[in-house]
Structures are given as structure tokens and as C-alpha cells.
Amino acid sequence: MFPIYLVCVLTLFSVPCVHSANYLIGAGIYDITGPAAEVNMMGYAMLGQLTNGIHLRLFSRAFVIADAQNKTRFAFVSLDACMGSQSIKLEVLKKLKGIYGSLYTAENVAISATHTHSGPGGYLQYVLFDVTSLGFVSESLNVIVDGIIESIRMAHDRLQPGNIFFNNGTLLEANINRSPSAYEFNPDKAHYEYNVDKQFVLLKMVDEQGHGIGMINWFAVHGTSMNNTNGLVSGDNKGYASFLMEQYMNGNGTIPGQGSFVAAFAQSNLGDVTPNTRGAFCADTGLPCDYNHSTCNGRNELCRGIGPGKDMFESTAIIARKQFEKALELYSSASVPVTGPVDFRQAYLDMRNYSFEVEGKTVHTCPSAMGKSFAAGTTDGPGAFNFIQNDTKDDPFWDIVRNLLHDPSEEQVKCHYPKSILLDTGEMHEPYDWQASIVDTQLLRVGQFVIAPVPGEFTTMSGRRFRLAVNETLKAAGFPTNSQVVIAGLTNTYADYITTFEEYSVQRYEGGSTIYGPHTLNAYIDHYKKMANDLATGHPTPQTTAPKDLVDVQIPFPRPVLFDSHPFGKHFGDVNKDVNGSYKANETVVVQFWSGNPRNNYMTNSTFLTVEQLQTNGKWKVFRTDAFWDTKFHWAHTSALSGESLATISWDIDATVPAGSYRISHFGYHKPLFETPEPFNGTSSIFKVVVSP
Structure with missing residues (x-):
């Protein structure tokens, strides 16, 4: 007979042998593909980019983690979708309450998205995000909500004793910075080797015998390997990475969504991070785009990021496989046990005028507004007309167009400076609100590991500063020295981008899309530090007013299918x-x-x-x-x-x-x-x- 320690060492994907389980763990997966025809895709804001088929189905992956005594739990959900949204979470909470009572609430349920740009849109409850869908698409919302419920139900029913292990590593050649000229304005850039995060963080979940239950990892890269000419529904690079990991663990040929092992490739601080790793080039000349503005002869339309492959499918596969291979490596070698309590904190934060102190000076955020550089798009998906990134100048023509919708107040213009406002969304409320003003903020703890769900897209340096501030707060309040904080981007609410103060001053696309003004990042840091201190010290975080549920006032667009037919002499399916x-x-x-x-x-x-x-x-x-x-x-x-x-x-x-x-x-x-x-x-x-x- 083998000594027990040799059995542990020789077992495939072995974990340290343990005599008892630290947690209760469940994982579930359910289809959220939705309308695969005639619905605008969410992400690129292209009016003509409609779904016209399927390349990869989309899934909701849910993980329920509870302490061993089953007293405290949380649910983390990773969606193959462009972003989490208040409409999704509010509808999910209604249904969860009807099934489980007060077991799952706004405080302990986090709904994060991978940021694929190749899924059906129209499910956010604010006007700006449904413009390209020409209105709200209830078909999109309902299938996502129902899929989340079923994945959580599955995870809940599968709850079993188990253990969690942590690992991290470095993944190279899978992401680059698409706005490097803005990143260079950060005075703390010298502290880091790369201008994007290469950090790959992983949680491994196993049962009492060490058999795999599931895995969540976080790595920052946009879901834009599939470009804005695509019409096939796809989970993009993260969706395919999940497919590869689940096939490997469940057995090649397993029908996706039907295996017991669930693998989530979740999103992190991806704001300025692209998978198009060859860089941005002009389609007409083949030369690199202008470095500061991402233009070709002064225009943005021809400047496009190029992936590592010969086309978008090969590029998606390459970036996905790199993430899969790193995940497999870290999963197989994960040996640091996660130990300690399960806990959470959550609060709704009104970002219209959040006041706080920075270096002895009181500053505040602003009602939301989008800058002109937002309309320029990015090298992943260029905009149109004469907009360019890094544009802070007023334009008489576009100012007239803007003012027809809403003329921003002098106070609003001053608050957002140096942003040149294109859409004064925070002061636009017809037919209903144009963007979120109240956002959902949250911290989830399992032992020394803390997930920070955030309501938008943090840039690389924003994420670094945020993680550092939260982690230092936790440790100062008594957390273990080996504590780890990860950002779960695009979670619960979508409130666009979060740049550093310095990046905001440059007004690249990400700065123009930082909607609450130049102090947005520091406002989040100030607020999350308070929640982190509450989490570490065991104090409750004061509850605040939830945002309005606007689903019932939405204006739907997609026309119903009236009828189908076939040529004379043929039948459906011929x-x-x-x-x-x-x-x-x-x-x-x-x-x-x-x-x-x-x-x-x-x-x-x-x-x-x-x-x-x-x-x-x-x-x-x-x-x-x-x-x-x-x-x-x-x-x-x-x-x-x-x-x-x-x-x-x-x-x-x-x-x-x-x-x-x-x-x-x-x-x-x-x-x-x-x-x-x-x-x-x-x-x-x-x-x-x-x-x-």
C-alpha cells in the first residue's frame, strides 16, 4: 500500500490532503444565449451589427460558497455577456426572493460579466445603452435573468463540503494597452514592469476527496477578439477559454453546459486592455496609427487593432488558449489553502455628488456625462464622423447637436473639466434616465481572499491603485498578511469607465467615458476603503437607497416574428x-x-x-x-x-x-x-x- 502522502502527491491535480472541509461549495451552469437573430449586439454600439447565428453559446456560471456551518454564504455569477446591469440584478433578486426568501439578497449576490461584444443587447435599463438597439429588448433580459436563476439554483442544490485553494501567476502575450499614451501620464508607472496587468489569479474549488468542483480566475483583457463585423453569437476569448477548461475537466466531447465541473474566466480591470496584441494600424497604409490620437490622416475610422491571428476567429482562439493553458497550470499547482470566514459587504452609492477629501482638499464627483472622445471609439472598434481620442476642444456643430438634447449647465461643464461634454446624461431623464446615478458596490470574502465587484471598467492603473488601497485597509484592520484582493469588473451595475485622474486629463476614449468626472476613481477608493474596514472589523456597512427598477417603463423595439414561410414545393427543414x-x-x-x-x-x-x-x-x-x-x-x-x-x-x-x-x-x-x-x-x-x- 502506498503511504498516504504519496497518494496525495501522485493524484492528478492533487491538493494537500485534508481531514475536514473548510467550506460548502456548489457550482452551476445554464444557457443564456437568447435571440440569435435580428437583435443588436451589445458592446461596439454599431446599429447594423445584428445577431445572425451562433458560433459559441453563452452561459451563466454560478458559484455558491458558504462557511462549513452553513451560516453565511455568497453567490458569485460570471456571465458570458457584455456587462452586468442593474436591470439584471434587480430582476434576479425578485425571483430569488420568491424561491429562497431572504437567503440571497443584494448584499451577497454578485453578477459579473466577461465583456464579450458578441452577445444580444438591449437589456440595460438606461437610455444610452439601448440607443443602438433602438429600444429595450425584453427577449435579451429575460433569457439572461432566467439563466442566472437556474445556474444559482443548480449551485445551491449541489452545495457540498469542500476546500478552496488559491494560486496566481503571470500571463504574457495575451493583452496590451490600447491607450498607452494616457497610461504614461501616471506618475506611479515606474513601480510596474508592464503597462497592463499580466497577473492571473485563480481559485480552485474541490470536494472532500479533492475532486474538482469548479474554478474562477480573473485576468484583464477585453472581449473584443471578435470584431464589429461579426454577427454570430460568441463568448469571445473568455467564453472559449471556459469551453476549453470545461471540456478538459469534464471530458472532450461533453456537451457544453452539461458537465459537473464549471470554469469561469472572469473579468478584471480591463478598461484600457485589448487582446489585439499586434497593435493598431491604418487599414489603408498598413502603418501604425497616430500614437496620441489613434487616427490615420487625422481620422479614426481606419485605425484598427490587429489580433495575433490571421482573422478574428483565429485571434479569439489564440487568446483563449493562452488563458486556458495558464488556468490549467495554476489549477494543477494550486496548493495555498483558503481559510477563514465567509462574509460580505454591500452598499448603493450615489455618484452624482459624492464628496470626500484628497490631500486635505474636499472634492466631489459629478452627475454623469460622456465626452466627445467617447464618440471616437477605440482601436478595438473605431467610432465615426470627425471625433478623435484625446479631444478636449469644443466643436460648434456638435455643441448644437448636444444642446438639442440637453444643454449642460455651467456647473456641470466646470465639474467635468477638461472633458468636452457630448452627452449630458446625468441631467437627461426623458423618457427615463440615460445613465446610472446610483451604483451597486460590494465586497465578498472567503478567508483571506476578497473579491471586489466593481460597477464598470477600471483601467490598468486605476485597478492597481484600487487593489492596493483596499488591501492595505484590510491588513491595517487585522486581515492576514497573505490576503489577496481581486477586481471583478463589470459587476451588478454598468457605469462605464474609471480612469486615473491623470488619464482623465488626457481624455482618450476611456477618459471621455469616465462619467462622474475627474475624481471618479478616488471616490470609489474612498468608499471601498470604508467597506473594507467594515468587513475587516466586523461592522455593518450602512444600507442606502436602491436605484429605481425601470424595467416596467422601458420602450421595447424588436418587432415580433409575424410568420415564416418556404418556397413552393419545399418544407421547413428541407x-x-x-x-x-x-x-x-x-x-x-x-x-x-x-x-x-x-x-x-x-x-x-x-x-x-x-x-x-x-x-x-x-x-x-x-x-x-x-x-x-x-x-x-x-x-x-x-x-x-x-x-x-x-x-x-x-x-x-x-x-x-x-x-x-x-x-x-x-x-x-x-x-x-x-x-x-x-x-x-x-x-x-x-x-x-x-x-x-
Whole structure:
């Protein structure tokens, strides 16, 4: 018999052997893909960027952590979505109260997002963010809320004794700074080796026997590997990294969302951090863009960041795989146990006029406003017209346009200086508020590890200053010397960007999008230090007034699906273009079906397609669905007037696919006029995958 210590050492992904569990842990995952057609994507603010199919399904990943006595708990949720929002959290809390009473509340539930720019939009409750969707999209909100509830329910039901381990490391070549000229204005830059965070922080969760329950990691990089020409729903680099980790832990070929191990690649201080690691270049000349303004011949439209790959799909895969490989390395070597209480603090913070002292001087925040440089966009997604980054000048034409909406007061202009205000959102309330004025702030503690959910996108240096201030406050109040603070970005509320005071003065895109004025960062630091002290000393944080729930006053836009049709002599699910007879590795199978609108049924926790493999017993086995990386489901009307549409399904065959007989099936719902949608399906001819000579 092996000595017990050798058993521990030799076990795959071993953890230090323990005799008792420190925590109760549960993990859950649920589909939140939503409307995969005709809905504006959230992130790039492009009117014409509508969903038209699926590359990767989107998921809500929930983790419930309680102390061993089951007295205190919190739920951390990571969404494959552009951002968390007050509308989402407020609706989730209503439903959780109906199921669990007072067990899950605003204080102990955090809803964070990975910041993919390739998911359906229209779910935020403020006007500015629904403009490109031409209104609120209840379809988007409802599927996200329902998916969060189901993932939390699953995590709650799976709660079991276990232990948590912590690890961190450095991940290179997966992110760069897209606004380096602004970063250089920070006087503390000399304290750091890189102008973006390369820190990769991971929590490993296992049961009493050391078997994996799940993992959460935090790494700062934008979800913009997929660019603004994309129409396929995708979790971008973090969504694909989660897919890779879950496939590895649950077994390759496991249907995504159905395995027991849940892996969240959560977001951190990504504000000025891009995955387009080759830099920004002019599309017309191939030369680097202007360093200070990110322009080409004085205009921003042609300046674009370039990823590490030959196209957006390859770039997404490269950045995702780097995160996956680092996560696997840190997960397998994680050995520092997390020990100590489970606790949390939360407060709603009114950012319209938050006053505090900085170096003996009283300063305050401002009602929200967006600067002209915000409209210039970034190298990940350039804006339009004649806006440029690093622009603090007034423009008579745009000032007239702005004033037609709302002329900012003299006090507001002074408060936001040197920002040149384009949209005075904090003073605009018709038809309802344009941006958040009250934000949701929070701290979650498990032992010496503290998660700081924040309501926006902190830049690199903002995040560094914030983490340092919170960690120093915790330690000064009695926290362990090995305590760790991580920022969970885009959580609970979306209140845009948070730059340093120095970066704000430069007014790049991030500065123009820092909505509460130049003292925004220091206001958050001041407030979170108070919450951190309360957390460390065991004092309650005073409760404040929650923001209004505006869901019931939203103005919806998307027109309903009236009807679907097909050409005379055809049926829904009939093949329009069939497969070839055989394929080899590195070839792509393409088949096309007469279809119905994907909005008729989102096929939640199901699929619009299957690739099926013929077994030796003559039965067909599902080999792929629309949640796999190597499949694509694309939908388009052939005639919007007639209601006819086609679904094009493709499957990229790689060298790991076994030889054999396969077929592709398409599933969906079609809507007869004045009737409820009805299911249909269709199947391609059988084809062979052959081994290359």
C-alpha cells in the first residue's frame, strides 16, 4: 500500500490532503444565449451589427460558497455577456426572493460579466445603452435573468463540503494597452514592469476527496477578439477559454453546459486592455496609427487593432488558449489553502455628488456625462464622423447637436473639466434616465481572499491603485498578511469607465467615458476603503437607497416574428444545398436548410444543429452541437417580405475527428401567421470523414 502522502502527491491535480472541509461549495451552469437573430449586439454600439447565428453559446456560471456551518454564504455569477446591469440584478433578486426568501439578497449576490461584444443587447435599463438597439429588448433580459436563476439554483442544490485553494501567476502575450499614451501620464508607472496587468489569479474549488468542483480566475483583457463585423453569437476569448477548461475537466466531447465541473474566466480591470496584441494600424497604409490620437490622416475610422491571428476567429482562439493553458497550470499547482470566514459587504452609492477629501482638499464627483472622445471609439472598434481620442476642444456643430438634447449647465461643464461634454446624461431623464446615478458596490470574502465587484471598467492603473488601497485597509484592520484582493469588473451595475485622474486629463476614449468626472476613481477608493474596514472589523456597512427598477417603463423595439414561410414545393427543414460525399481533416462541411426565425425558440439548453456519428450498432450519436467551437450556425432571410429564410451550418473537421459516417441535422421552430411557433427538423445526406493519406 502506498503511504498516504504519496497518494496525495501522485493524484492528478492533487491538493494537500485534508481531514475536514473548510467550506460548502456548489457550482452551476445554464444557457443564456437568447435571440440569435435580428437583435443588436451589445458592446461596439454599431446599429447594423445584428445577431445572425451562433458560433459559441453563452452561459451563466454560478458559484455558491458558504462557511462549513452553513451560516453565511455568497453567490458569485460570471456571465458570458457584455456587462452586468442593474436591470439584471434587480430582476434576479425578485425571483430569488420568491424561491429562497431572504437567503440571497443584494448584499451577497454578485453578477459579473466577461465583456464579450458578441452577445444580444438591449437589456440595460438606461437610455444610452439601448440607443443602438433602438429600444429595450425584453427577449435579451429575460433569457439572461432566467439563466442566472437556474445556474444559482443548480449551485445551491449541489452545495457540498469542500476546500478552496488559491494560486496566481503571470500571463504574457495575451493583452496590451490600447491607450498607452494616457497610461504614461501616471506618475506611479515606474513601480510596474508592464503597462497592463499580466497577473492571473485563480481559485480552485474541490470536494472532500479533492475532486474538482469548479474554478474562477480573473485576468484583464477585453472581449473584443471578435470584431464589429461579426454577427454570430460568441463568448469571445473568455467564453472559449471556459469551453476549453470545461471540456478538459469534464471530458472532450461533453456537451457544453452539461458537465459537473464549471470554469469561469472572469473579468478584471480591463478598461484600457485589448487582446489585439499586434497593435493598431491604418487599414489603408498598413502603418501604425497616430500614437496620441489613434487616427490615420487625422481620422479614426481606419485605425484598427490587429489580433495575433490571421482573422478574428483565429485571434479569439489564440487568446483563449493562452488563458486556458495558464488556468490549467495554476489549477494543477494550486496548493495555498483558503481559510477563514465567509462574509460580505454591500452598499448603493450615489455618484452624482459624492464628496470626500484628497490631500486635505474636499472634492466631489459629478452627475454623469460622456465626452466627445467617447464618440471616437477605440482601436478595438473605431467610432465615426470627425471625433478623435484625446479631444478636449469644443466643436460648434456638435455643441448644437448636444444642446438639442440637453444643454449642460455651467456647473456641470466646470465639474467635468477638461472633458468636452457630448452627452449630458446625468441631467437627461426623458423618457427615463440615460445613465446610472446610483451604483451597486460590494465586497465578498472567503478567508483571506476578497473579491471586489466593481460597477464598470477600471483601467490598468486605476485597478492597481484600487487593489492596493483596499488591501492595505484590510491588513491595517487585522486581515492576514497573505490576503489577496481581486477586481471583478463589470459587476451588478454598468457605469462605464474609471480612469486615473491623470488619464482623465488626457481624455482618450476611456477618459471621455469616465462619467462622474475627474475624481471618479478616488471616490470609489474612498468608499471601498470604508467597506473594507467594515468587513475587516466586523461592522455593518450602512444600507442606502436602491436605484429605481425601470424595467416596467422601458420602450421595447424588436418587432415580433409575424410568420415564416418556404418556397413552393419545399418544407421547413428541407435541404437546399447538401453535403459532399466525403471530407478529410482541415476541410469544412457546409449544408443549407430552409428554416424559421431563431427568435421563435432560442433552443435554450438545446441546439439548432447536431453533427451525428454513426455507431457500430447502427444508431446515431450526437458528436457536436451549436455550442462547440468547430461548428457555426448562420441564419438569414432570403426575403424578409415573404418570410423565407435559410440556415447555413458548417463544421470544421480537425485531425482529431475519427473516420466514419456522419450527418448534420438542423432543428428549429417556424411561425405560422397568427399561430404559435411549431417545431421542425431536417437532416443532410450521410457523408464520410476519411483519414488523409
